[in-house]
Amino acid sequence: MAFVDLFISTLTQGFIYALLSYGVYITYKILDFPDLTVDGSFPLGAAITAVLLVNGVNPYLAMLASIAVGAAAGLATGVIHVKLGVRDLLAGIITMTALFSINLQIAGSNLAVERAIDTVFTMGPAAALGGLSLMYRKFIISLIIALLFKLILDWYLRTKSGLLLRAVGDNCTLVTTLAKDKGIVKIIGLVIANALVALSGSIVCQEQRAFSSTMGTGQVVFGLATVIVGTTLFRKMSFVKGTTAVLVGSVFYKICIQIAISLGLPANLLKLATAVLFLIVLVVGNRQKGGAEHA
Amino acid sequence: MLELKDISKVYNPGTVTEMCLFDKFNLKVDDGEFVAIVGSNGSGKTSMLNIICGSIPIEGGEVLIGGKNIAKMKDYQRYRTIGRVYQDPSVGTCPNLTMLENMSLADHKGGIFGLSRGINKARENYYKEQLSILGLGLEDKMHVKLGSLSGGQRQAAALIMSTLTPIEFLILDEHTAALDPKTAETIMMLTDKVVREKKLTAMMVTHNLRYAAEYGTRLIMMDKGGIVLDKTGEDKKCVRVEDILEIFTEISIECGN
Numbered sequence: 001m002a003f004v005d006l007f008i009s010t011l012t013q014g015f016i017y018a019l020l021s022y023g024v025y026i027t028y029k030i031l032d033f034p035d036l037t038v039d040g041s042f043p044l045g046a047a048i049t050a051v052l053l054v055n056g057v058n059p060y061l062a063m064l065a066s067i068a069v070g071a072a073a074g075l076a077t078g079v080i081h082v083k084l085g086v087r088d089l090l091a092g093i094i095t096m097t098a099l100f101s102i103n104l105q106i107a108g109s110n111l112a113v114e115r116a117i118d119t120v121f122t123m124g125p126a127a128a129l130g131g132l133s134l135m136y137r138k139f140i141i142s143l144i145i146a147l148l149f150k151l152i153l154d155w156y157l158r159t160k161s162g163l164l165l166r167a168v169g170d171n172c173t174l175v176t177t178l179a180k181d182k183g184i185v186k187i188i189g190l191v192i193a194n195a196l197v198a199l200s201g202s203i204v205c206q207e208q209r210a211f212s213s214t215m216g217t218g219q220v221v222f223g224l225a226t227v228i229v230g231t232t233l234f235r236k237m238s239f240v241k242g243t244t245a246v247l248v249g250s251v252f253y254k255i256c257i258q259i260a261i262s263l264g265l266p267a268n269l270l271k272l273a274t275a276v277l278f279l280i281v282l283v284v285g286n287r288q289k290g291g292a293e294h295a
Numbered sequence: 296m297l298e299l300k301d302i303s304k305v306y307n308p309g310t311v312t313e314m315c316l317f318d319k320f321n322l323k324v325d326d327g328e329f330v331a332i333v334g335s336n337g338s339g340k341t342s343m344l345n346i347i348c349g350s351i352p353i354e355g356g357e358v359l360i361g362g363k364n365i366a367k368m369k370d371y372q373r374y375r376t377i378g379r380v381y382q383d384p385s386v387g388t389c390p391n392l393t394m395l396e397n398m399s400l401a402d403h404k405g406g407i408f409g410l411s412r413g414i415n416k417a418r419e420n421y422y423k424e425q426l427s428i429l430g431l432g433l434e435d436k437m438h439v440k441l442g443s444l445s446g447g448q449r450q451a452a453a454l455i456m457s458t459l460t461p462i463e464f465l466i467l468d469e470h471t472a473a474l475d476p477k478t479a480e481t482i483m484m485l486t487d488k489v490v491r492e493k494k495l496t497a498m499m500v501t502h503n504l505r506y507a508a509e510y511g512t513r514l515i516m517m518d519k520g521g522i523v524l525d526k527t528g529e530d531k532k533c534v535r536v537e538d539i540l541e542i543f544t545e546i547s548i549e550c551g552n
Contacts, residue, residue, distance in 0.1 A: 156410075158412060158413050158414070159409070159410045159411060159412060159413050160403060160406075160407075160408040160409055160410070160411055160412070160413045161408045161409055161410055162413060163392075163396060163399065163400060163408070163413035163414075164400070164408040166389070166391070166392060166396075167389050167392065167400055170389040170390060170391045170392060171385070171386065171388070171389045171390065173381075173386050174386070174387065174388065174389055174400070175371075176370055176371045176374060177374050177377075177378070177379050177387075177404075177457065178374070178400060178401070178403070178404045178405070179371055179372065179374040179375040179404055179405040180371055180405075180408065181369070181371050182371070
């Protein structure tokens, strides 16, 4: 049954990281903003969660706290870009770099959450699944969380605020002529995106029971890859929502990486494999579009 | 009333390419006027529109609306009372949103974009009605993304969108220039209709001298940041294309073109 176990835990990873992908979907696909804050806001959510759990705070409260600090990180990038006039890419890099130190301050370079401490996978609704093994509980809980936030995001994108968010990425001049401040709309998008990213970090931390200061490295690449894989896979099917496509993209990506590991890829080469896979995704995606000159 | 008072505008100040466009430029536009503005490239037509809308900064002077100076107001604040259609049809609409979503956005101009539903189904018939005025069949494309429509269709939609909510001023920046002659004619006639029906104060920059002569209640010709011709009332009605062309040619000869 080793294969089934591996498959289930890979799907679980895909669901948890889908939250990060939703965040990148908002910035990259909707806002057209290459947001590198992700590499800092993801471990930020994990750091806060690790510290709170170790100090006996309810894991669901830890989730909410990570959403709040992730939102603050997005706000920082947004204000740096919109109000201080720093280029989008650089604004994200500044926040990401600052967060690296902040994360170390919060949780040190590593922080383990001991087995005796409850997480969202062992208490509350998860306890009701008592008959199941921990692996299946993780699978079910992470699936529920991924679907729940997908539905919330779908709902939001249909509201007036969500419609304006989609408009600002599509044609920001139009937003100005609608008498709305496009800068504020961009900031709102960054806040929501990084809140989701930090939430993903929180759940990863609860799942692996550890925070490490380097866990953010490469997450933005993962996020971008899942968004591009997902939206490319479903490009011909306009009835499939972007969030659904991205959720599938996340799962698909985790499966690809797992296959590489199963085939004997050393753990040290994981980021290299991620980068190569991302490059393949970009090139294939472009070819299908009819050979656009740049990604 | 819209008034530009002692406007000065310098491009690239403090560099070798410094260029003073407006030095104490003045213009008054009365409520309900439909001003057609012509002039060669670089004469300051579009810069003037951008100054009114706050799209570019000015070095001095006042932009008055109803006697109130709005020169310090941000562009998006000014658009509460201003509608604008651009030369590029893609600027006035969102290509990845459907017609219904675009109309819903326009319908909510200046409002609070909160967490209520983005699309109000009850308004759909009203949108269709507004679009049907165009006679282009756009009312049957409510669920089509704007990006897949032609330039003319998008420009027509942009015109309807820009005037969907109550506004006072309509700014038209060569809005027929990118269209084929037939579509341009349709859009121009429609513009005239909308301006009359909604009693808007409109300013239209155009390179089409015939449109400038035929439409509007006032004609202005600009050259090197100044007004060289200003016809209104009965004078405007008598203006012929040949007259404008003659002055145009004279200016060009002076410039050595």
